[in-house]
Amino acid sequence: MNTSEQPREPAGGAPREASAAPPPAPGPPRSRAVDGPAADPRGMTPQSPVGRLAATVDRLSREVRAAQAEAEGRALIELAKGILVARLGCGPAQAARQLAELAEQSQVTPLEFAVDVINQAARDRMSEVTDAFLTATAAVQAASAEDGAVDTEAGEAVAESAAVRLRAAESGALAANDTQAVADALLEQALRPLGAVAVAIWAAGYDGSLTLAGSAGFSPAEATRWRYVPPDVATVARCGLTERAGQWITSLSGTGLPSVGRHQYPHGGRVAVPAGTGGRLHGVLEIAWPVPLAPQPPQVVRQVEALAELCAHTLESYTPPRGAGQEPRVMPDAVELMDLADGLYDPALVLVPHLDADGHLADFRIQHVNKRFLDPAGRPRAVVGGALLLEAYPMAAGDSELFQNVERVYATGEPFRARRMNLTALVDQVPLSAVADISVSRHGNAVLLIWRIEDEAARLASLLQHAQRLGRIGGFEENLLTGEITWNGQLYDLYGRPQTSTPVPLEELTAHAHPDDAVTIGRFLRTLLHHRRPASAGFRLQRPDGVTRHVRAVAEPVLDTDDRLLAVRGAYQDISAQHWTEVALAATRDQLAHSEQQAIERNRLTLQLQHAIMPPAQTPLRVPDLQVAVRYRPAETEQLVGGDWYDAVMLPSGRVLLCVGDVAGHGIEAATSMVVLRNALRGLAVTGAGPGQLLSWLNIVAHHLTGGVTATAVCGLYDPARRTLRWARAGHLPPVLVRGPEAKPLPLLRGMLLGAVAEAAYEEDEVRLAGEDTLLMYTDGLIERRDRSVEEALDQLLSTVRPTPNTLDQHLDRLLTYSRSDTDDDTCLVGIRVG
16 A cells, blocks of 8 residues: 555545445345245244334344444444554545545555554554464364354455454454453454354452453353452452463363353353553453364464454553442552551552553552662662662572562452561672561552561571470579579469469479479479589379379579579470370380280190190100101291191001191181091091091081181001002102102192181002102291292202101201291191111
8 A cells, every 4th residue: 555645636526524324344244134925934034014013123223223334333444544644744635535446446445545644654453463363263164164164255354354353352452441342342343253152251359369350251140240350359350460471271160160151051162361551450351162172273363362452451440340249449549558658667669550652561669668668778868769579689689589579469469478588688789688577569550569578686586485385494583682583485384373463482383283293392492592503303283273283303503603593594394295105004014014925825735735735746656667757847936836737647447647737827716627527537537548538528627617727738548568659649749759760749638727717628659659758748847938939839849859868767857957938937747768
């Protein structure tokens, strides 16, 4: 567009009126009316009275919408005419004719040409995002057209009018007298082409609350329910207020954050962008989409930020209506805040924002310094007052981040408080530091900064007071010359007396103690007052409320230069809790000693019972051409009396019963169950059944008759005439056969441990023994180790049994001697050697 030419007369010589109505700004796509006398969907014809009334209402609605669009466009055209007047130096009428002629030559509407003039003249943020908005809306409409959401013609119309819509939204927002109208204008003119369905404008209160200043696209009931959000409630808008970059949420349901319209659009995307000007945040612009929001390009992000800046201009003068969650609170102006600061007993500064040439917050001016002001560097009030904050305290932007916190309070309105913050001032390039408690709050358009410089003596006194309270220690000092006595508050609490009462002198201490402690207190006072040496004593203090406290007193004399006694100072400590803890511990020790004695006696009786039934050694059997030896080694720890058992007996049939077993568990129950199984197996063996059948019957005994006991066992029947051993196992390790220089375990037969199931079958095997063969049966106490597997322990046993001593007894004794078991379990051994 060339705006440097002089205004020209249009063809025909008749000037065009500036008031000619421009084409209305295209609105959202609407359904086009169908020509012809087609019947109304409700069954009414155009000739009927009701049909004529409906047609009239529809026509009036179209005229109202056209008038609204014309009014919005007229403001933009008038603004473009003003730009042409300033640039061309012509009158309004000539500018109107020039605008109309140039629009006709460009083959665009006067409204679209006016927006082009405004964009070139403004060079503002809205101009920067116009091209990006054209691209974004075209892409959205293209995608919608593919999905059948809108027709192609409507999509092209929306895309072509994107620049007009942005400027119309800006014009409507600036001209609107309330934020509700701004919300309507933003949604209809700028956000619907992006696929958005609702918008909410939140005003931020100086206390951190949020008020719904305007909304569009949400139901009236939902807007009423979300009219006010108290401080510190986490919502989408709250997160957008605290995050300067805003919140771009793909799906609201994935965040768990509440927000307005979460039931209307539960899975849609949300955007919450802070709305602020001049470094101060006035509120938040929140936009809702009906579907999850895809990542947006930077151009669209800048467009939304520009719209949020439009909202900030309206929110600057926004006042929450009464009844919107709470009564509006009066914002004091700078003068009232100065009066408030002067009434404080702590140093305080009143700060006002200092903006740069572009309107951005650059610093804060120290508007007022109260009378209690104490500069960390010792400078007078006149030097600090009126200066910029970063000039007076350049280190405020450094490690302490004081300036950043003041800036955040001014932007969000949320107060900030910190304990023991370092304040540093530069005086002649020398940093001077102090520690202070900081409080920052915003009041209207000003900020109140309060600091309390820490007093080291007061801090140490506070630490001492807390230490005395936690240790239940009360201090005192008694002047023996004047009789003046000083107690601290903790000592009054220890005595159970009000702090308005008279302290108790040392000479009257006996009257407040238990009568049995009079001798102890007398010795304490004699050492302290007569011998003038430090002393301590423990006694029972009887309080007026009837409570007796156990107290320890420590005191020392205070002497002058002539070694005369002037005063006594000391402390009382309440040791009642310690005393009763010691009493409880003594009673517990007595109870433990009694329980230990009972346990020892029980284990002794159990061990005696086990030795009576299962002696460590037994007279060997007399069998021709067969040596039989048994060994039993009880556990080294008496508390682990177990259920290991063995048996070697000659049966009436002439065969020899050989068995070992191990009942699960320890103690009297295991020993009793062992006796039951051992005697049951002896009785069953008289029947002449084989070892597999004997273990099946013994399994029934263990499962039904001994209270659900489980055990392992190996049972063998040796036939001296045939020199054969028929055997079976129930979950136990197999016997070991030593033949010459070799030793190996017998095959691992199938057999479940005893008592696990009601009925079980056990596999049998037979081995023929030769002369000088040795067969060993044992329990796991012989080989089991905590740091090795069973296979490794069995290999160790095989290497130990290979060197065969002269006698079987020596062989068994050697195995027990060199056993490497570390489980403190019982051990049973049964061995036979063929002659």
